[in-house]
Amino acid sequence: MKSKTCRSLAVVLLLFLPLTSTPSGAANLQFPVKEWNHPFKPFRLIGNIYYVGTSNLACFLIQTKAGLILIDTAMQESAPIVRGNIESLGFKLTDIKIMLASHAHFDHVAGHADMKKATGAKVYASKADAVIMESGGKKGFHPVGDYKPIKVDKLLNDGDVVTLGEVKLKAHLTPGHTEGNTAWTTTVEENGKTYNVVFAPSMSINPGVLMVNNPTWPKVAEAYGKSFQVLKSLPCDVFFGPHAPFFAMEEKVRRMKPGQPNPFIDPEGYQKFIAGYEKAYQEQIKREQAGKGGSN
Template sequence: MTRKQNFLCIFFIIVALTVLPAPTFSQYESMIKEWNQPFKPFQIIGNIYYVGTSSLACYIIKTKAGLILLDTALQESSPIVRANIESLGFKLKDVKIMVSSHAHFDHVAGHADMKAATGAKVYAMKGDVEIMESGGQKGFHPIKPFYKPFKVDKILKDGETVRLGEVAMTAHLTPGHTEGNTAWTMVTEENGKKYNVVFTCSLSINPGVRMVNNPTWAGVKEAYAKSFQVMKSLPCDVFLGPHAPFFNMEEKVKRLGTQPNPFIDPEGLRNFVAMNEKNYYAQIQRERNEK
């Protein structure tokens, strides 16, 4: 499949999953096939490792006091993510904190099983806690399939820093895609140089969500506008995110080992934010033209 076909396929699966009342078995099977292929885990840069599937990113951040896990993908991804963590030589019991990009099934449906396997504490942004603790059923725009609910141990607020050992990760509230949608930043070090890392949030508008006169979230348009500003303000050297295609993971991983590290891509983040902002303004225009 070409990159474009791949993207279109993912797009149509997202539409099917969110517009239809519930995905049929074959739609869900097809989505799993597309998103849940095993992928060889690797060190991205410094203390940051990729442990996700072919398409759904999950990250391990190594610290002197244990591991932080960012996102767990689908429930069906659990065996892949666990095997990836262990094949890098890490122990599941060393995962002390689990954080997330946002409360949709493709990023946190694996949380319940992973929490049980590791004994880690789950930290999450305030706006997403209710969604997670209801297995995806609450919030302004619930998206199926719902998932195994899990308890959030620590509620984060905008700008809060999560610390483990020598590592500090900061949670930036970027609402819109979900209420507690979160971008994460941290500093990593490789070959004696320090790099600002941005784990972007999702900035797309889910199918069926209106920006103008939204019946379940009157301020969603303003929330997105704020989030675009936040994303533009974050210092970035290394660009990562919750879906591997967001930052061309498969293409970059082929160049790992060359200098500079291929994941250093500040322009990639700028382009990603600009593309989503353009789509946002286009949708507002379309909605206004409907009247």
């Protein structure tokens, strides 16, 4: 179990390579954009939560009695995949009422503008990330790719609860990866049991970002430290993340069998996920303090 977790974390850490903006507004090819954007068959994760993203870029659809909630839309280039996945599950795009985000980077919200137009859904976002989203990715302490500006309909604070029908999602601000990086929590029922669900945010350190004496965000290390404490405090039975390898999605899908325990019920995996990134954060601080530089 430990070796699988280490391999998954190693793959995840390799996802984040240096990037510069391109004229099209998409990510520079230094990011493995094509590899991130392979189609993946949509499926029910647990209870009323469905996976509708690509092979790497996670998008989640939550079914309620009053419509659908969509968390993340991946890249603009991912739009045909995400739309097709939603419709192949039997849902209508116009049933999406609320769109949320893990954080305001191009690989998670660049599809928001077009999806908003196609669905008429309202976009909710943390105040800090709303600034980035409405600028089309140009603002923020460390921009990592442009996209179509997104009109945010409702600004969220830490602890705010988003309600649609019988479903409630609570926002937990976990700044660091972006200023408004957000974890979402809810509960889900399966086979007569209720489980605590955490949609974990990205907690990696962006390429080139310093933890010590950062000129654009002097307290970024402090923000990360507090965010790790927040995440560790959340009750969790099931966890997901904005990249599929974060929660070993493909490996868990292979283990899904009728009548067997749902492999996405993985509280230990959640704690290991947090611990891995916290260790990387602590090690980077030590490297910088020793004069050996920051993230690559």
